[in-house]
Amino acid sequence: MSDKADRTRDPAEAISANGDERSLLVKPPTLAMLESHLAPYAAHSAQSRGRRFPEAPPSARTEFQRDRDRIVHSTAFRRLEYKTQVFVNHEGDLFRTRLTHSLEVAQIARSVARNLRVNEDLVEAISLAHDLGHTPFGHAGQDALNECMQAHGGFEHNLQSLAVVDELEEHYGGFNGLNLCFETREGILKHCSRENALRLGDLGERFLTGKRPSLEAQIANIADEIAYNNHDVDDGLRSGLLTIEQLSHVELWQTHYEDARREHPQLDGRRMVHETVRRMINTLIVDLIDTTRRNLADSAPRSLDAVRAAPALVAHSGAVAAQAAQLKRFLFRNLYRHYRVMRMASKARRVIRGLFEAFSEDPRLLPPAYQADDEAAQPRLIAHYIAGMTDRYALKEYQRLFVINDS
Secondary structure (H helix, E strand, O other), X not given: OOHHHHXXXXXXXXXXXXXXXOHHHHOOOOHHHHOOOOOOOOOOHHHOOOEOOOOOOOOOOOHHHHHHHHHHOOHHHHHHHXXXXXXXXXXXXXXXXXXXXXXXXXXXXXXXXXXXXXXXXXXXXXXXXXXXXXXXXXXXXXXXXXXXXXXXXXXXXXXXXXXXXXXXXXXXXXXXXXXXXXXXXXXXXXXXXXXXXXXXXXXXXXXXXXXXXXXXXXXXXXXXXXXXXXXXXXXXXXXXXXXHHHHOXXXXXXXXXHHHHHHOOOOOHHHHHHHHHHHHHHHHHHHHHHHHHHHHHHHOOOOHHHHHHXXXXXXXXXXXXXXXXXXXXXXXXXXXXXXXXHHHHHHHHHXXXXXXXXXXXXXXXXXXXXXXXXXXXXXXXXXXXXXXXXHHHHHHHHXXXXXXXXX
């Protein structure tokens, strides 16, 4: 064939005819190709229960990739940078925030998902979204806001995360929220009362029937615990609220600390802490993968529906679960109930209660978007406003309302 004739051919056809690997760049992979590695019990995009508002399918990514991308670009996700994990934002630059925690959860969850051949994009989307509804000041803020909302249905942060992705984000012309897939929304909702389950319809059905969510949701849930337990050890030591001597009574820590010292006798200080914590995380991840594989082999689910009907399949072995539980109890007693943490939590509760009471007494103090014409709807709008605040914004709002500045 002449050069002239070759130049008139379609480039994609010419590349394909020549067997050039670059044809993959011209002909993008299909959805089936992108998810061809997944096990039959995984969540497949093509089998999703869909979105609340129908949309044309994405052209260059899967439905769950689209969910992940929408979460990353959301306003609520950016706010996580300035929301507390354990230590309030102004206490130090190196402590975990809700953002760094969410990224760590996603990394752990993706590693587990890849080894089990389930959907990494879905497990990442759930992991990145699981704390979007968290209040400022961590669990102290959530507890205070829940107390304020007792007469109005209460407050729970994973229900608030669902409200964020379903209603509160304002990025799209055709709908409120992010319009995520059912499977992503299901994974965000880890706990739910019977009353809320009835209100949520299909999304709350499993809480009424005793069924399980997808494996991806189960993985994200345990990855959350692995991340915060181990990294709270790191932050606790960095802050000086925990000591290595205290941790010597915790089996999971001490086993890996002694191993690290034998292998690296020259290390001390922060590097030894990092070496120990990374070994703890690795043990928990490997055990989770191995135990879940055995559970899957025993249960042999052939579909996502079979996973939902089975007992919880993502789990640690008995021995490792006991070690993780001991670590969790240790952190509760020695870190979360440390007097310095309790002092900050007490201040946080006063800030949240003060804001809620001030806005309830006079809703005109609120930005117009959070002022309701219906008096019964006002408390929930106040909760939405407060829950969306970062730590430092909540402190500034409190000062604006209660502190008279002479300058």
